[in-house]
Amino acid sequence: MTEFLSTALLHRISRCLFVLGIVGFTALLFGCGGGSSSGTNIAPNSASASSLFSPSSTQASSSNTDSSAAVSSSAELSSASSISSIASSASSGLIVISGQITYDFIPHDESDNGLDYAATTTMPVRGLVVELLDANNNILSSSITTTNGDYSFTVTRDLPVRVRVKAQLVSPQINNQASWNFKVTDNTSNNDLYAMNGSLLVAAPSTAVRNLHAASGWTGNAYTQPRIAAPFAILDAIYTGLERLLSADNSVQLPSLELRWSPNNITADGELDLGEIGTSFYRDDLNAIYLLGGQDEDTDEYDRHVILHEWGHYIEAKLSRSDNIGGDHQGDDKLDMRVAMSEGFANAFSAMLLDDPVYRDASGEAQASGFQITVNRINNAVRGWYSEASIQSVLYNFYTSDNNKTARNFSDIFTIIRRENYRSSDAFVSVYLFAEQLRLAMPAVSVGFNSLLTGQNIAITDRFGSGESNSGGAVANLPVYKNLPVNNTSVNVCSSNENGSYNKLGVSQFLLLNIVSSGRYELKATASPQGASVSDPDLYLYQQGQLIAQAESATADDETINRFLSVGTYILEVVEASALDSDVSASVDQCFNVRALPN
Structure with a gap:
């Protein structure tokens, strides 16, 4: 599978894994x-x-x-x-x-x-x-x-x-x-x-x-x-995508981009300049797309969906916003909602640009095998706000809901992701944010979009997913955002690797923090007594999708962020460090009591 490596991911580079300027x-x-x-x-x-x-x-x-x-x-x-x-x-x-x-x-x-x-x-x-x-x-x-x-x-x-x-x-x-x-x-x-x-x-x-x-x-x-x-061949795929993009906005200004391909680019992880790129991916900090080229293994120069999928990540990063934390993913995974949205969008985006809902990726000996993704599939095995299969289905089927697949619905999608209220939202980029902005900007088309959401077991709600009832199998995953009061009241959240490590549903828990008075605040997570004998909580504080503070010390059982906060809305991400680690094979289910206090 292809992968997106974001700026937000770099703060975790020790635990897991966007050319130059113009x-x-x-x-x-x-x-x-x-x-x-x-x-x-x-x-x-x-x-x-x-x-x-x-x-x-x-x-x-x-x-x-x-x-x-x-x-x-x-x-x-x-x-x-x-x-x-x-x-x-x-x-x-x-x-x-x-x-x-x-x-x-x-x-x-x-x-x-x-x-x-x-x-x-x-x-x-x-x-x-x-x-x-x-x-x-x-x-x-x-x-x-x-x-x-x-x-x-x-x-x-x-x-x-x-x-x-x-x-x-x-x-x-x-x-x-x-x-x-x-x-x-x-x-x-x-x-x-x-x-x-x-x-x-x-x-x-x-x-x-x-x-x-x-x-x-x-x-x-x-x-x-x-x-x-x-x-x-690589640039001709981009040319096809560019034609479609210009049909939606013929004055769009696209930052320069390198697509880095070599017959030496293989699936081994290592040094990029040696071709050990692991998978095809987009890196915003490098302003580059890396594409596989190793024959008899995985070559992507003729995989137009793959190329345009990664170009979709570039479009997100440069013209819109993505909060994707990267990592491995596939259609039947229960994912962190930030990953589900970005990967589902990129799959749907490539299919829209090509007017082809069957995403194909060739690989293997003599490039004679591979896999396909039916982007417009409705009866997905995993359905919900945490499923890239659900997101791509909703977006692509909304695109084709206009007769004869005219440019209107593509233009709608392109318009929504470029709205200022989308790019500067206090909520993470997710299907909830997209749906909210669509309803506000284009109420005439929102009825059909809402129907597609409910068909994928996604609630019709606000950007925070308020009132969502689809927990993905674990009650700890709801509410999608837990409210964190600024007093001595603690909120209990649980980080789990039940669905997999790092970027899977349940690893990260999100708390909504509203600051009404500027000043210094202490944000603290302490392990619940009924948890593991030793835990290691990590904290990440975001404002409008930007990481502004983090705490990743090795101190057992508790973690603290102390900093000045201005008036506004913040999101605190709480994780158990071992749930981030793919090398941890044991089951992780660690709960924390989280408090926010003036300091």
């Missing part, structure tokens, strides 16, 4: 490396395409066949608007270099969810940066490929030039319109930007048409050739 366009060029090799001729009257495809030089086919495809000059996502151009005073001394850039796309076999190499198709490389270079790799001109993968440059006749396409999806530079900058880099090679080079050839009529193709590298039984198509 980089200038010129700076990106240095990541492309050299590229002086001209490659080997593939066939008579055909030019090869040597590649800057890191970490090693690879080859892609390039032909000089005629092309009658017109190059669009419209300034939109599909444009080929020039970033810079070369000028000449003598029109007779110029020649147009043009062509199409394509890649191998490998779909899934619906019978086993593996990759179907026999059904490989040629797809256009859309919206990526394409450059014309001279013999010294100086950039003469730069543009963006069209929706057909076409490009066109005007250059001085008889000048030796090559074409380079970067694994970089950028927006046309148009004022007051949407912007984006996404690139695929190799985390096992200093985060170098992937790119594919054509051969260095004299600009002449015989070499005017230059088509570049990125091959998959699959030769029948294995990847025995460089996997040039992979970065382009």
Whole structure:
């Protein structure tokens, strides 16, 4: 399964497990490396395409066949608007270099969810940066490929030039319109930007048409050739998602993002720069998505739902808010509601962007197996506010409730998660918060949404889940938020690993603290006498989803936070440390008496 690693998770990095800032366009060029090799001729009257495809030089086919495809000059996502151009005073001394850039796309076999190499198709490389270079790799001109993968440059006749396409999806530079900058880099090679080079050839009529193709590298039984198509397949999935996002908001400003993929990225946990990434995931502190690439194990470059799932986490983090604490998860788990909401949203989001409710992930020997998730399933084995299967079902089925799956309901969902009252809520981000904001902003569509909630055993209530009756099998899980009075009255809560450790339902208990007078306060948790012989409570204090204080000392049986608190609403999370630890096999069920007092 894919995973989300959030900033909120970092304070627990010792117990378990979002590229750099926005980089200038010129700076990106240095990541492309050299590229002086001209490659080997593939066939008579055909030019090869040597590649800057890191970490090693690879080859892609390039032909000089005629092309009658017109190059669009419209300034939109599909444009080929020039970033810079070369000028000449003598029109007779110029020649147009043009062509199409394509890649191998490998779909899934619906019978086993593996990759179907026999059904490989040629797809256009859309919206990526394409450059014309001279013999010294100086950039003469730069543009963006069209929706057909076409490009066109005007250059001085008889000048030796090559074409380079970067694994970089950028927006046309148009004022007051949407912007984006996404690139695929190799985390096992200093985060170098992937790119594919054509051969260095004299600009002449015989070499005017230059088509570049990125091959998959699959030769029948294995990847025995460089996997040039992979970065382009990854960005084409993002391009598809981007088109849908722009249908909801054509002025959205998207922060830059790296998608870090390598054939060395495997399921072992360890050093990211060695490819030991464990799983595909998004890291907000790194502003990067890491994607698996290890053949015969788990490769994700053609798993479009997986890619867009992680992109959904990026959208949450950069345009909305996520309180996801990360960790392992699957559809039949009873999860911490913060995890259930984020993972259910990301699954539904990827399905919406692709208009495909069957989420597939290929893996195994020869990528011939895998799993699928039916995102729109109603009769889920586990249903409730703590189930990612329930959340994805509610969101996706709300999206498709409009006839013919028009953009309206997608736009509704995108609008809700960007509302200020959603992003700055005093409650954690959960299905309750989403439902409350939907009812307030769009009451006309809330009736159908409420029906979907009750179908998943989720109460129609406020952002705090007040009055929820679905406990997930343990009365200690209700109320969802316990009220913590500011006096000497204690509130008893219990932390349990009954449903699993760390991010599962019952591990964390949440207490709602309303401060009406600014000052210093003491928040204290003490083990109940009937609990384990030795306990280790941990406390985490949040305001509007931000961790503002924590107490994780090794002191047995009690824990305290002392700090100044201004007027406002806070959430205190109480956990038993051993319930966070996946290495603890014993049953944990520890209760605490929690108090809040002026100090």
